[in-house]
Amino acid sequence: MLELERVSYRYPESQPALNEVSFAIADQQKVVLLGANGSGKTTLLRILNGLIFPHHGVYRYRSEPVTEGRLRDRSWSRRFRREVVLLFQHPEAMLFNPTVYDEIAYGLRQLGTDDLDGRVRHWASQLGVEPHLKRLPFQLSGGEKQKVCLAALLALEPRVLLLDEPTANLDPRSTGWLVDFLQDLSVTSVATTHNLSLAGELGDRVLVLSEGHELIFDGQMEDLLGDEEKLLAANLVHSHRRGRSRDRRLHVHDWS
Amino acid sequence: MRARIALLAYLAAIVLGTTVHEIEVLALGLVLVLALAGRDWVRILRRACIAILLFNLVVTLSYGVIAGLQGTFSLAFVVLVNLRVLLLTCLTFLFVSRVNAFEALAFSRSLTYLFTLAYSQSMAFKQALEDFRLAFKSRRIEQVGLRDRYRHSASMAVHFLDKSLHRATEITQVMRSRGFFDA
Numbered sequence: 001m002l003e004l005e006r007v008s009y010r011y012p013e014s015q016p017a018l019n020e021v022s023f024a025i026a027d028q029q030k031v032v033l034l035g036a037n038g039s040g041k042t043t044l045l046r047i048l049n050g051l052i053f054p055h056h057g058v059y060r061y062r063s064e065p066v067t068e069g070r071l072r073d074r075s076w077s078r079r080f081r082r083e084v085v086l087l088f089q090h091p092e093a094m095l096f097n098p099t100v101y102d103e104i105a106y107g108l109r110q111l112g113t114d115d116l117d118g119r120v121r122h123w124a125s126q127l128g129v130e131p132h133l134k135r136l137p138f139q140l141s142g143g144e145k146q147k148v149c150l151a152a153l154l155a156l157e158p159r160v161l162l163l164d165e166p167t168a169n170l171d172p173r174s175t176g177w178l179v180d181f182l183q184d185l186s187v188t189s190v191a192t193t194h195n196l197s198l199a200g201e202l203g204d205r206v207l208v209l210s211e212g213h214e215l216i217f218d219g220q221m222e223d224l225l226g227d228e229e230k231l232l233a234a235n236l237v238h239s240h241r242r243g244r245s246r247d248r249r250l251h252v253h254d255w256s
Numbered sequence: 257m258r259a260r261i262a263l264l265a266y267l268a269a270i271v272l273g274t275t276v277h278e279i280e281v282l283a284l285g286l287v288l289v290l291a292l293a294g295r296d297w298v299r300i301l302r303r304a305c306i307a308i309l310l311f312n313l314v315v316t317l318s319y320g321v322i323a324g325l326q327g328t329f330s331l332a333f334v335v336l337v338n339l340r341v342l343l344l345t346c347l348t349f350l351f352v353s354r355v356n357a358f359e360a361l362a363f364s365r366s367l368t369y370l371f372t373l374a375y376s377q378s379m380a381f382k383q384a385l386e387d388f389r390l391a392f393k394s395r396r397i398e399q400v401g402l403r404d405r406y407r408h409s410a411s412m413a414v415h416f417l418d419k420s421l422h423r424a425t426e427i428t429q430v431m432r433s434r435g436f437f438d439a
Contacts, residue, residue, distance in 0.1 A: 051390045074399075081397045093387035094395065096404075096411035110397040138414060152395075 001027045001188050002048060002160065007057035009043055017043040019213040020057070025188060027159075032203030033192045034217075034224075036235035039209040041192035042089065045162045048190065049086040061160075082111065085153040089164040091145040095137040100129060100148050103137050107156045119155050127151040127181075143174040154185075163191040167198060196236045208234045259359035266351045273344050279332065282339045289346045296353060304345040312338050373427055380423070381416065388412050 002025040009018040018040045025031055035041045046052045047059055050066045059066045061084060064076075071077045088094050097103040104120045113119060124130040127147040132140060137148055146169065153161065166182070167175045179201045182189065191202040199206060200221040208217035208224065210233050217230050224230060231237045241247070269285075276282060290297040316334055323329040357375075361367045392408050 046390060049394055051393055078397055081394070086394050088387060088391050088394075090384075090387055092415050093384070093391040096392070096408040098407070107395060107397055138411070138418075156397075 001025055001029075001062060002190070003058075003060040003063075004047075005058045005060070007047065007054040007059060009040075009047065009052065009054050011043075016213050018047075018054075018209075021209075021213075021215045022057075023207060023215060023218055025190065027188055028186065029188055029205060030183075030203040031190045031205045031207060032199045033190055033207045033209065034194065034196065034199050034234065034236060035192070035209035036194055036211055039211055039234070040213045041194075041209060042164055044209070045086060045164050045190065045192060048160075048162055049084055050080060051086075078111075082107070082156050083158050084160040084162070085156060085158040086162040087146070087149055087153060087164060087166060089168060091142070091149045091169075092138070094149045094152070095145060097137065099133065100124070100135055100137055100140070101133040103148055104133075104152045104155050106152060111156070123151040123155045126154070142169045143171065146170065146174075146178075159188060161185065161187045161189045163189065163202075165192055165194075166202075167193065167195070194236070196231070208236070210234050259355050259357075260363060262351065262355040263357075263360035266347065266355075269347055270344060273340060273347065277336065279336055279339060282336070282343055286339065286343045286346060289343065289350055293346075293350050293353075296350075300346055300349045300353070304342055304349055307349075308338075308341050308345050312341055377420075377423060377427075381419075384416070384419065385412070388415070 004024075005022050007018055007021045008016060010016045021040075021044065033041050033044065043052070047054060050061075050071055053059075053066075053068055061080065064070065066080070071080065095103055097106055101120060101124075104124055105116055108116050108119055120133075121130065124133055127150055129144060129147050129151055132144060132148070137145060140148065146166070163182070166178060170178060175198070179198070182191070182202065189203070193199055193202060204220075206217065206219060206221050206224050207215060208230060210216045216233055217224055217227070228237075273282070273285060276285075290301060293300045315337060319334065319337075320329065323333075357371060358368060361371050388408070
């Protein structure tokens, strides 16, 4: 479904953001992309969404290279934008319609969908934002905004859902709700996080980006947890003194 | 020291560029600035043209309408104003690209502090602006009309205004907390 072959990306006047990254994601697979802040997770999602393009290497969606030129083809671009959607880390960036209803209907109106009202209400109810349909999106709380954005994306019935730190701005209850909701969705998904304790809940397969912007792990969560060297290289665990004790052990903070 | 000399030269050039009223001298100044930019001259000229486009358009059109109605329109004046703004903008972009402003302002703690605040604000806004641009691109399935573009711009303006107010309050509190307003 999604395939990256030796993809590198560098922002202007800056260090490389991705270095020779290769992987393939099959249909319906749920992948979690782990890495410390600045490791290139957001850049990778933006490439997968066709917003920026690799300087080296190839990105293919359903075996077709995704390039600027390909996205100039209106019918291909229309299909790609409907099928591959991205939930941005800061939902404010995605909201610009006068009401929550219009926000969810935005993509559907562009597609000229039949039963627009039914689809909007269905996804609003799935995401629990139906009571807010007439409200201004920017008046909502951070968690509600994120749900509205997700409803707007899922209303398009995409094949690939890309999620940039979907739990970063959520409180614990909303985080739990979102994890359950995402697990029940039957789409291919790629979710980024720097939270090791949450990674196993967001996907079955784990990709890890190092601070050197390289893919250093591709496999199951259990295998990653047993690989101390990789966890350290990716800056996913830490150690500090516990209370008055001088004992230092690598760990993440979790209650489970 | 070099940065401070560059800052003084830049300020002197700004004063000169503001006080000179001969088109030929301003044009020569622009050529000189672009020559100093070396291989970057196209990039600096392009950025300057984009940066001043809206401002110069509004000023030129407003002048054109008013002076036209009064019968005092002067093409030389239009060229002079536009050339002056272009020269000063190119000069500023050249200065920013060549000189470390933090180093140049190091002689004054207050100026360095204020510059740091302004710089961090502009960096935060630059990143947010990029997020908005990409999010709009990501959600655009068909070509969008003027109404959607207007709504997007309005939403962005509200967000930036809100964020500016929030950050200004926060920065003021930080400055107070660190004794900036104490006598």
